[in-house]
Amino acid sequence: MALEHATIPPYLTAYYSIQPTTNSDAAHIIRVVAVEEMLHLTLVANVLNAIGGRPDLTRPGFVPSYPAYLPDGETDFTVELRPLSPEAVETFCKIERPRQAPNADARLLRTPDDGNPVLAFSPTAEGMRYYSIGEFYAEIIEGLERVAADDPKLFSGDPALQVGPEYFYSGGGAVIVVSDLDSACRALRFIAAQGEGLDSGVHDADxxxxxxxxxxxxxxxxxxxxxxAPDAPSGPPLSVAWDDVYKVKVSARLADYPAGSELARAALDFNVAYRAFLVLLTKAFNGRPGLLQDAVCDMFRLRDGFNLLVRNPLPGSDGLHAAPTFEIPAAFGADPEAAPAAGESAQGVTR
Incomplete structure (x- = not known):
């Protein structure tokens, strides 16, 4: 769940950096992918609930501190919060790239001890991470198969916690209710195929x-x-006006904003609103699936908070603009009910 979520802030940052009435092709592509990442997040939550887990998107550390490595085994890039740019799209392609390990033994790679943050790693092999996102899911599937073979009660989670297809519509795939090993594997293979095209190539069966x-x-x-062919699209041309974006500071932090300034308050308020979005998702995945539709809408209702930042220059940054930092306030503690709803005051929240 941390992996699927970690792609959303970078995609939203690029999406909202696009200036109004420009780059409609790029905006549509990024928006579709962001919504489908929400579908992936939901599918993973269904798998976790099916085996008796408890999805919690509010726990400390769930949102990475950007820039951050993803657990795909590569060391040639980190994921940053960037405006739409050739560099951002290159990172997006690296996140989603279809790569398979040469054999099952090569799925896990040792994490370099270089001081850079790693979002996630193998819970069973200390210091190890995965060759690719596709292999990450392949390893989970293999683990589920092994455990299910020894434990017939593995899939004993409460069926009432499952999010059904009636609660989510993305246009690209549907929610799979997970009740057994077969449905769990179908859900996880769908995620890998929709992200990387690992099994079905450029297009899927639909x-x-x-x-x-x-x-x-x-x-x-x-x-x-x-x-x-993979590197030879033959459809209509599309163009990207790379200059028609707000040049926001890459991976901005709250410390970049002048203390007491309106921009600092806007950045902090955005982070509070984003945590409220995560609270809503957590509730949806813990027995209130009807809230998921509200959460998907809320992801794009964050537009006003984005605009308050990306349309304003950041003092002392050589003309760069401000941007959300996605530093989630910890002052609310671990109780999702304690967080203010989006738009409520963030008074008293400390950095």
């Missing part, structure tokens, strides 16, 4: 593009059509 190839369109300047 003609939907994998996320990797959606982003490749922005690099190659042309849409894919069914039947196209």
């Amino acid at each position: 003609g939907e593009l994998a996320h990797y190839y959606r982003f490749r369109q922005l690099q190659l300047g042309r849409y894919y059509q069914v039947g196209d």
